[in-house]
Amino acid sequence: MFADVILPLPLSNTFTYAVPDEMNDKIGKGYRVIVPFGRRKYYTAIVVALHENEPKHVETKEICSLIDYHPIVNEYQLKLWEWISFYYLSSLGDIYKAATPSKLRMESETCVELKKTEDENFPLTSTENNIITYLQNKGAAKISEIEKNLKIKNIFPHIYALTGKGIISTYETIEHKFKPKTEKFISLNREIPANDIPALIGKAKKQHVLFEQIITLLSEKNASCISREEIFKETETTASVLDGLIKKNILCQFTKEVSRIAPKVNTTRKPFPLSERQQQAFDEICTCFGNKNTCLLFGVTSSGKTEIYIHLIEKMLLEKKQTLYLVPEIALTTQLTQRLKVVFGDKLGIYHSKINDNERAEIWHKMLSDNPYKIVIGVRSSLFLPFRQLGLIIVDEEHENSYKQQQVAPRYHARDTAIVLAQISGANVLLGSATPSIESFYNTKRGKYGLVILSKRFEEVLMPKIIIENTKELRRKKKMKSIFSPTLISHIQQALDNEEQVILFRNRRGFAPRIECKLCEWTPKCKHCDVTLTYHKYRNELVCHYCNKAYSIPVECPVCHEKSLKFIGQGTEQVEEEISRLFPGTNVARMDTDTTHGKYAYERIISDFQNKKIRILVGTQMVSKGLDFDNVSVVGIIAADSLLNYPDFRSHERGFQLMMQASGRAGRRNKQGTVIIQTTQPELPIYQFIAENNYEGFFQMQLAERKIFKYPPFNRLISIELKDKNEQRADAASLYFADMLRRSLKESVLGPNKPVISRIRSYYIREILLKPENKLSAKFVRDCIRQTEQRLREQPEFRYVVLNYNVDPV
Structure with a gap:
């Protein structure tokens, strides 16, 4: 038998290995195996096919070992990986690495050890001497460990030199990356009669007190054991007192594996009853799912979309199906988690990049267990979890460009990938937004998606009053003495006097x-x-x-x-400093990537603002994304023009969405809010559409422009980026690539051009843009690109030019 496997390397192909006879009845599709690759390296591979077709003209290596006794990746996931690889022009190896927690992927590491040599009179450099001294103390060590501890930037030339002199030898080792979390637990020694214990403790009064406290704790928790950590938390004892009872054999101590996942949470309420409008929207969504796979819920900010989501999740639970709730930013999971946990308790799991690798691996294993999470809330990477009974995917704030992976392959869009995953697994997709993407709204017009509209805020709360401030005119008349207009300052003062809160939005961090x-x-x-x-x-x-x-x-x-x-x-730092100067003694906080590095940084800032410890919150687009604060009466948008002046056909769409979303934070439950937009170009049509809350008008204007210039949704876009540290080589390679592509794709090939940022990390960048018509076969376009790449690689001078593909860039 032979197995085709995916390796965690940027390689598009699968590789075939021979299955040892003893594994024949144990191995299966989706299992992890250790395989040799290259001369000496070993990797954790995923089995994608088993067959009896021996590869011809190739020496077939044998699988070294089988890691699992059940599939770690299911059929739906493998089909999704194949689609992502095809559509986004990404290698299966890159997808495997992006999809699975790193702790599930073991990889061999090179170790070195000293050899006994008779002749020790080799000429050695100071670095080589340091390596030998380190090994004399350690015996053997990983190369990465030596490099880190001795602070050697490029260690490999020194390792090669020492190996060549016969002083050291190298070998490969594999370690399990995932390590279960353990804790020390305490239990009573049942073999000692209760009557004998006072005599054993003797005159140690603190031990007597602690023993009685432990018995009480065990009784209250109805448990047979309790962790050391909990004993110290619940009592005022010390380690010496506890260890004294253990030494006397009155208590037993043992190590137990525990979960890193948050402890069980009990539900405290049922879903709130829906209003008449919400119930109507809920019924329309359910009806839509009977005819279409995907539905767009177009609801203005604060219209109660989240409560509709909760009722849909409840419906999935009754049908014994799982729900994936996607959000664009980690910041959103804080408030949403609080709202969902009180309804669904420990049926809810959270999965995002701030969770450490061990926790991610534990969540993955739980999803494979007989008791998986019924609801998962997370960012785009949660699409890759091994769901068994997926019934619904909610894509909240579906317009957000955070759903698009930009930096590394696979450069997939989570919204579009969610729709494909739903088709593969027989689930439905609900897209939710107050400012839908042009593509999604266009798909509702074509009848591809269903459409449900919520045009009023919950409990008839009024939409905010929008004030457009002409800062150019104010400066000309010398009425603007800071970065804030007099009107904005006046409204902030009024909000503070009324014990209300303020959000200031500036989409640039730094000072x-x-x-x-x-x-x-x-x-x-x-x-x-x-x-x-x-x-x-x-x-x-x-x-x-x-x-x-x-x-x-x-x-x-x-x-x-x-x-x-x-x-x-001005950046957010300067806005924060200026507002603190104007309103001394007011608690001001800033929320941007500089202030939210830690695991709980988002939670801390959002919680403090929610609890009114912070009166004014300054932030980048993080503050505009779906957060619900019922005491915010004023929102100020600083330097709005900077959102529109970027050379990108989507800049006005993105600016409209950000300003409308930021505006939506103002005014809740009992009062109309005020939004003040500062601009030097108030005559632009976009500001009129924002002031009138006229999405349909803005959509029609954008659609007309895109049709003329052949942009999505009328044409597809594929950006091809070529990078090299030599500028002339980058130019030559991009010209060659574009010329080859034009032979097949004609006028749909634009460029090569220098992008706005034409050099990053010392790499010179050139970009080719493809604008194929929608009717052109996707397979044909991708075959043309792959064939052109192969021809480029056949040219020796272009062999190491970096190529990146970005399908449907945002």
Whole structure:
């Protein structure tokens, strides 16, 4: 028997291995196996097919060992991987790595050990001597460990040199990455009669007290054992007192495996009854699912979409089916989790990137168990979990570009991938948004998706009052003395006087987007990227937001040598500082990627704002995404034009969505909110559409433009990025690639061009854009691209040029 497997490497093909006879009746599709690859390396592979067709003209290696006794990946997942590989032009190996927790993928590591040599008079460098000394103390060690502890940047030339001299030898080792969490537990020694215990304890009063406390705790919890940690938490004892009882054999101590997943949570309420409008929307969605796989719930902000989701999840539970609830940002999981847990308790699981690798592996195993989560709330990566009875996928805030994986392959879009997963597994998809993406709304117009509309806010709460402030005119008349207009300042003061809260939205982090010389207009740029540096005041550094390289602030302009540097623009840091200056003594907080590094940073800021410890919250787009605060009366949008002035056909759509979503945070339950948008171009049609809450008008305007210029939804887009550290090679490779593609795809090939950011991390970037018509076969287009890539690789000078594909870029 032979097995085709996927390796966790950026390789498109599967590889065939011979199955040892003793594994024939144990191995299966979706199982993990350890296989050799290359000369000496070993990897954890996933079996995707078993057959009896021996590969011809190739030496077939044998599987080393079988890890699992049940599939770790199910049939639905493998079909989804195949589709992602085809549609997004990504290798199966990249998908395997993105889909599974790293702790489930073992990989061999190279270790080194000292050899006994008769001749020890080799000439050695100081680094080689350090390596030998380290090994004399350790005996053997992993190369990665030596590199880290001795702080050697490139260790391999030194390892090769020592191996060549016969001083060290190398070998491969495999370790299980996933380590179960264990805790020490305490139980009573039942073999000792209760009457004998006082005599055994003797005069140790603290031990007497602790023993009685442990008996009480065990009785209250109706348990046979209790953890050491819980004993210390519930009593005021010390480790020496507890260890004294253990030494006297009165208590037994043992190690027990425990879960990293949050403890059991009891439900405290049933779903709230739906209003008349919500019930109507719920019924329409259920009817729609009878005819169509996908439905769009177009509901204005605060219309009660989440409660409809809760009722749909309840319906899935009654049908014994699972629900996947997708959100675009980790920040949203905090509030949603609180709302869902009180209704569904421990039926709910959470899965996102802030969860550590061991927790992710535990959740994966739980989903494979006989008692999986019935509901999972998470970001795009939760699509890859092994669901068994998936009935519904909710894609909340479906318009968000966070659903698109941008940086590394596979560059998939979670919304579109969710629709395919639902088709594979026989589930339905509900897309929810107050500002749907142009593509999704267009699909409802074509009849591809169902459409359900909620046009009023819950409990008849009024939509916010929108005020458009012309900051250009205010500055001309010298009425604007800070980055905030007088109207915005006045409304903030009024909100604070009324014990209400304020959100200020500025979609740029840092203190100032750039600094500039007043005399010669010199601007500092990153040495590795073709971008200006952002000034971060709290770090007192200039930072590149592409490679994170930090630079010290120049004292003078290096071109004209004048001390005439000034800050240009405002970031969230400057907004926070300015608002604190204008309203001293007011609790102000900032929420952006600089302030939300820790695992619980989002939760802390959101909780403090919810509990009114924070009066004014300054933030980037994080603050605009579906958060529900019932005491916010004013929302200020600073420098709105910066959202629209990016050279991208989607910039107005994205700006409209962000401003409408940010506006939706204002005014809840008992009062109409106010939104103040600061702009230098109030005459732009987009501001009128926002003021009138006119999505349909904005949609029609955008659709007309896109049809003229052949953009989605009328044409598909595929961006092909070529990168090289040599600019001439990047130019030549991109020209060759574009010329080859034009032979098949004609005028749908645009470029190559320099993108707006044409150098990142020392790589020069060139971009080719494909705009094939929708009627052109997807397979034909992808075959053309793959054949062109193969021809490029056949040219020796282009063999190592980096190629990235981005299908349906956002």
